[in-house]
Amino acid sequence: xxxxxxxxxxxxxxxxxxxxxxxxxxxxLRSLGRVTMPKFEKIADGVYAYSEALNQSNMxxxxxxxxxxxxxxxxxxxxxxxxxxxxxxxxxxxxxTHGHYDHTRGNHYFDEVYMSEKDAxxxxxxxxxxxxxxxxxxxxxxxxxxxxxQNKAIExxxxxxxxxxLPEDGTFDLGGRTLEVVETPGHTPGSVCILDRQTGSxxxxxxxxxxxxxxQLKESQPISTYIESLDxxxxxxxxxxxxxxxxxxxxxxxxLTLVPDFRKGCEDILNGNITSDDREKGVLEVDxxxxxxxxxRIG
Numbered sequence: 626x627x628x629x630x631x632x633x634x635x636x637x638x639x640x641x642x643x644x645x646x647x648x649x650x651x652x653x654l655r656s657l658g659r660v661t662m663p664k665f666e667k668i669a670d671g672v673y674a675y676s677e678a679l680n681q682s683n684m685x686x687x688x689x690x691x692x693x694x695x696x697x698x699x700x701x702x703x704x705x706x707x708x709x710x711x712x713x714x715x716x717x718x719x720x721x722t723h724g725h726y727d728h729t730r731g732n733h734y735f736d737e738v739y740m741s742e743k744d745a746x747x748x749x750x751x752x753x754x755x756x757x758x759x760x761x762x763x764x765x766x767x768x769x770x771x772x773x774x775q776n777k778a779i780e781x782x783x784x785x786x787x788x789x790x791l792p793e794d795g796t797f798d799l800g801g802r803t804l805e806v807v808e809t810p811g812h813t814p815g816s817v818c819i820l821d822r823q824t825g826s827x828x829x830x831x832x833x834x835x836x837x838x839x840x841q842l843k844e845s846q847p848i849s850t851y852i853e854s855l856d857x858x859x860x861x862x863x864x865x866x867x868x869x870x871x872x873x874x875x876x877x878x879x880x881l882t883l884v885p886d887f888r889k890g891c892e893d894i895l896n897g898n899i900t901s902d903d904r905e906k907g908v909l910e911v912d913x914x915x916x917x918x919x920x921x922r923i924g
Contacts, residue, residue, distance in 0.1 A: 660701075660778075663708035669824040669869065671802065673712055674877045677703050678775055681836070681874050682727045685828050687821055689799025692716045696819050696828045697873060698731025698738075701782035702775070705734045720797065720804070721788070722830025722873060723816040724748030726757060732785035739797075741808070742790045744815030747844045754780045791817070809858065811851030813844050818858065825868035827861060833887060834872035835879055837915035841907055847924030848891050855888045883912060890916050894923060 665673035665686055673686040682699035686709060693715045698705060709717055718737040721729050724744035729752070732738045740748065750756050757776060761769055795806040805820040809832040819828040831838065832854060840851055861867040862881055870879035890911035893899050903909050909916045 660704055663703040663705060665708060665712055668871070668877060669826055672821065672824055672826060674871065675703070675708065676877070678727075679772060680727050683871070683873050683875075683877060684731075685871060686712060686717075687799065687802070687804060687819075688713050688715065689802035691798075691800025692718060694797055694799055694804055694819075695719045695735070697722055697728040697830065698734070700727050700775075700779045701730035701733065702778060703731065705731050718797065720791075720806075720819055722819065722828065722832070723813045724751060725813070725831070726751045726779065728830065728873060730779055730782045730784070732788065733783040735785070738785055738788040739791050740788045741815030741817055743810070744813050747813045747815065748788075750844070752784050807857060807861070809854035810846045811848075811854045812839055812846075813842070814846055816854070820861070820867070822866060825866065826871060827858065827867045827869070828871050829858070829879065830873040832873075833858070833870065833879060833883060835875035835914070836872075837911075837917065838887065839917050841917040841919045845919070847922070848895055848918060849924060852888060852891050852895075855884055855891070858884050859888070883914075886912050887916060894918055 663675045663677065665675045668674045671688045674683060676683050677699040680700070683697065684699050685696040687694045687696065693709070693713050695705065695709070695717055698719050698721070717735060718739065719732055719735045721732070721738065721740040724740060724747035729740070729748060757780060761772060761776060764772070791806050797804040802821070802823050805822070807818040807820055807827070809816050809818050809829070812831045816830055816832050818830060818832055820826070821828070839845065840848060858867070862884065870881060871877050872879045890909050894909055894916070899909055904920050907918050907920045909918070
């Protein structure tokens with residue numbers, strides 16, 4: 626009888642732990658949909674970084690003597706003005722590396738926002754809640770459950786549609802510091818990198834990241850176009866202009882060798898030097914990171 630009581634007690638404890646964990650987990654998931662105060666970290670002289678939400682959308686703040694530039698604004702789940710105010714009280718402009726929601730939803734905090742006109746359709750499509758919902762349906766059920774509250778909050782964020790096209794001369798004068806636009810189509814037609822010569826930094830958006838690159842999307846460009854973009858990055862590295870790459874997702878700093886490694890991977894896809902399994906799945910692993918592509922339009 627004592628044995629049975631002991632087993633029952635253990636079972637009750639296990640069930641209690643499960644219930645408490647379930648409640649705690651649910652509270653945590655709900656918290657992911659709340660706007661929080663961002664804490665930017667310094668990564669270079671006058672350059673600060675912050676990664677937001679479960680999709681690890683990275684933002685970079687570059688400070689000049691007259692104004693500051695926020696490169697991408699992520700999902701809108703951070704009180705960006707308050708976070709930036711801890712670093713500078715200068716006017717802030719936003720430069721979007723491309724038009725996807727996880728790089729633009731925080732735009733509503735700012736009056737002066739810039740983006741490539743070539744991504745106008747991409748911006749409109751990915752800021753339609755239906756597009757986000759459809760993309761999530763392709764994810765495993767567990768991922769959908771984890772992302773539910775966060776995605777709902779993102780969908781309810783105001784959308785700043787009053788963005789401006791990138792300057793014709795491709796530069797932003799921040800006062801004693803100039804940022805340059807480098808067009809790198811591939812992930813989207815209007816994808817750009819932002820170059821800060823002062824620190825040798827190239828902010829790559831989703832053109833190359835520590836979570837791979839997505840070239841399988843409806844708006845993605847041919848792999849041959851993406852290779853040309855990688856060649857632009859490589860040239861800036863080879864001539865000593867760029868010494869640091871900072872991506873749009875996952876860890877901030879990207880190893881410079883990822884550029885030639887991704888290029889070779891893309892060449893292998895183009896030339897058919899991949900397994901039939903990789904081609905069927907539309908994924909090639911390079912340095913442990915995925916290059917995702919559409920097998921029906923490699924080009």
